[in-house]
Amino acid sequence: MPFSGQDETIICRDCRTAFVFTIGEQEFYNTKGLADPPKRCAPCRAKKKAEKQGAQETQVAEAAWQDEREQGDSRRSRRR
Numbered sequence: 001m002p003f004s005g006q007d008e009t010i011i012c013r014d015c016r017t018a019f020v021f022t023i024g025e026q027e028f029y030n031t032k033g034l035a036d037p038p039k040r041c042a043p044c045r046a047k048k049k050a051e052k053q054g055a056q057e058t059q060v061a062e063a064a065w066q067d068e069r070e071q072g073d074s075r076r077s078r079r080r
């Protein structure tokens with residue numbers, strides 16, 4: 001096992017905040033097959049994830065989701 005057996009402190013690449021990469025998280029990453037530690041703190045990771053997934057995710061505000069859905073429907077009916 002490559003675990004050093006202790007929490008790691010990492011500086012977030014985005015906001016420069018030091019955050020702790022705990023043993024539990026290290027194990028979680030290992031079970032997921034991710035060898036590298038995270039480069040961003042949890043809030044920045046969540047932000048990045050939200051930006052990437054955009055309106056496709058259900059985490060987005062309901063109004064935005066419905067708007068996207070309506071656009072999709074009209075696009076689909078127009079194509080037919």
Ligand SMILES: [Zn+2]
Binds near residue numbers: 013014015016017041
């Ligand atoms: Zn950050």
